[in-house]
Amino acid sequence: MSSADFPDGSVWLRPQRPPRDRRLTRDQIVDAAVAVLDSDGHRGLSMRRIAADLGVTAGSLYWYVRTKDDLLELALDRVLGEVCAAPDVPGWRQALATLARHNRDMLLRHQWALLELTIRPNLGPNALALAEKGLNSLARAGFADADLDAAMATVHDHVVGSAIAEIAWRDTLARMSETGAGWDERAAGFVREITERHPLLARRMAATSEIDVERESERRFEFALECILDGLAARHGRR
Amino acid sequence: MSSADFPDGSVWLRPQRPPRDRRLTRDQIVDAAVAVLDSDGHRGLSMRRIAADLGVTAGSLYWYVRTKDDLLELALDRVLGEVCAAPDVPGWRQALATLARHNRDMLLRHQWALLELTIRPNLGPNALALAEKGLNSLARAGFADADLDAAMATVHDHVVGSAIAEIAWRDTLARMSETGAGWDERAAGFVREITERHPLLARRMAATSEIDVERESERRFEFALECILDGLAARHGRR
DNA sequence: ACCTGAACACCGTTCAAGT
């Protein structure tokens, strides 16, 4: 019996296709999306681009994901998972602070995530787990009811708000240095006008343009965080 | 001499075209853009749509504006102008607070503006004027240098962060009630899972889902604002 | 069940051509 009796190698030899022969996974697609977002931002993200990176056609992504929006929601929850890795530390102040710092670090790593937070309500598993984690620390410390909510919200709002400001600051500096050659022509006039009409602002801009943005941003972050935690402590003790 | 001697009515009679016969203005275009954004959000905004609303072709907009991004930058500064209308009140605490409240109200009126704040650095005239206004109040109260910057940033970050959270909250509730009919089927399981895995969160969600979102959001806003102002006052007096 | 390829309706932007 030669192999010719079994054209194409016979059914028995041919590896049986796995029950589900998908080339893709939802996780892989989210991986690819996060990678694109990290490197090229929202501008660089398209279904066709993700598909190409995965060696596949754009249409096939819709087998795993109902819409691009859904994919972005998955991507957001994916990076929120990184914040869940924050260690548990004793004491509500330290617990909230480390959670806030880890959250901030994540947002600075994945700047596109801020946009997502702004656009859509976010009910993914990691987002929920994070919320529970924070609530736990505060509840153990005796916060309850509306106080609990307000404390959580205040810290979280600070993290998001300060991250936005920091990124905006970086972008401003980047854009300014990008202008480069053509800088002196129009920009000089622009700056002169600012100096005349907004003296305080001009002085502050001049003072801060030379210092290290990262260090100063972190200083402000910690400053505000302390303010907030002090405020929470004061109101908490009052009951 | 009959009118036939002057075909087409003669040059003298024909109204001389205005030196610039533009049908549009930059301001009108920005007006139209803001109107679309307010009513239909970013999804509804396209150059073709704006042009149609103005009775003009999409291409002609590019005579007044270099790119859609530029137009959005103009739109953002336009609504920031509404915040400039905030009255000047005596005392740095009250001055900062009213500025913050006006800013918040504006962001809730033009929810799309938050996205713009997140995406791009913002150096428009109204943004600069606003910054100068805040700096003035603080400088008069004796804040200086890095303290001045930190105080400004802390309040501003709170405004932005809390507005984001409030809108996200509203959207969540809207999306939930939107689901409507199909709610019980899958959503019930979703909620049950949350309740099991995140008991604290579940309790808080249950408690807050019935109350008035607007009232509670405002309460939290004022709570955090007080925390921050107290913190600033404490650190300010320390020097 | 999973993927392709082509199509549809829509983008932002450019630009010759008109007035």
Place this chain on the structure above:
DNA sequence: ACCTGAACACCGTTCAAGT
């Protein structure tokens, strides 16, 4: 100077058709 109309290169999404 200002606007049109058509074009270009891209989108997200759908869907018959293949395997």
